[in-house]
Amino acid sequence: MTLKSSLADHARPAPEKPLHHAGVDRAAIGRLVREFYARLRKNERLGPIFAREIPGDWEPHLEKMTDFWCSVILKTGDYHGRPVPAHLKLGDVTEADFDIWLAMFSQTAAELFGPEIAAVFVDRAERIATSLKLAMFFRLGDRA
Numbered sequence: 001m002t003l004k005s006s007l008a009d010h011a012r013p014a015p016e017k018p019l020h021h022a023g024v025d026r027a028a029i030g031r032l033v034r035e036f037y038a039r040l041r042k043n044e045r046l047g048p049i050f051a052r053e054i055p056g057d058w059e060p061h062l063e064k065m066t067d068f069w070c071s072v073i074l075k076t077g078d079y080h081g082r083p084v085p086a087h088l089k090l091g092d093v094t095e096a097d098f099d100i101w102l103a104m105f106s107q108t109a110a111e112l113f114g115p116e117i118a119a120v121f122v123d124r125a126e127r128i129a130t131s132l133k134l135a136m137f138f139r140l141g142d143r144a
């Protein structure tokens with residue numbers, strides 16, 4: 001292996017593998033999604049934002065989010081949406097709101113799955129949150 005290719009291999013993250021665990025299937029991920037959004041909807045800061053954005057039937061959103069998490073964790077390819085535009089239109093959401101979102105997600109995942117599996121979910125959520133925040137709050141043109 002040349003030095004160049006070994007450096008390139010090192011810089012590139014290993015492709016994520018699906019999580020294989022008896023307790024983590026679509027049914028369990030669906031329970032996590034439903035419990036998490038039930039809690040978010042009661043949160044004093046985020047609840048009103050979700051109520052405004054999803055005023056009607058929550059079932060399609062919950063199914064979409066179950067597809068999303070199955071794609072992220074089990075690599076099922078069930079999700080075909082576009083998260084960035086869905087969040088770009090949320091003009092009043094701040095970076096601090098992501099901290100609330102992530103703390104509640106982490107707490108719910110730990111309660112339902114235990115700390116080790118929750119850590120896998122939280123790691124993915126944090127990375128996706130970082131890309132959403134980059135898209136929402138940072139623009140190259142903002143540099144002084």
Ligand code: HEM
Binds near residue numbers: 050053132
């Ligand atoms: C404060 C933080 C967040 C808020 C307020 C928020 C809010 C929302 C809202 C209101 C929608 C529905 C948009 C619509 O259907 O028109 C949505 C969709 C979605 N959110 Fe978030 N979100 C947050 C963070 C996150 C994070 C951290 C993730 C991933 C780890 C995420 C993943 C998604 C996905 C996959 C969709 C579906 C997009 C689509 O395909 O239509 N969200 N979010």
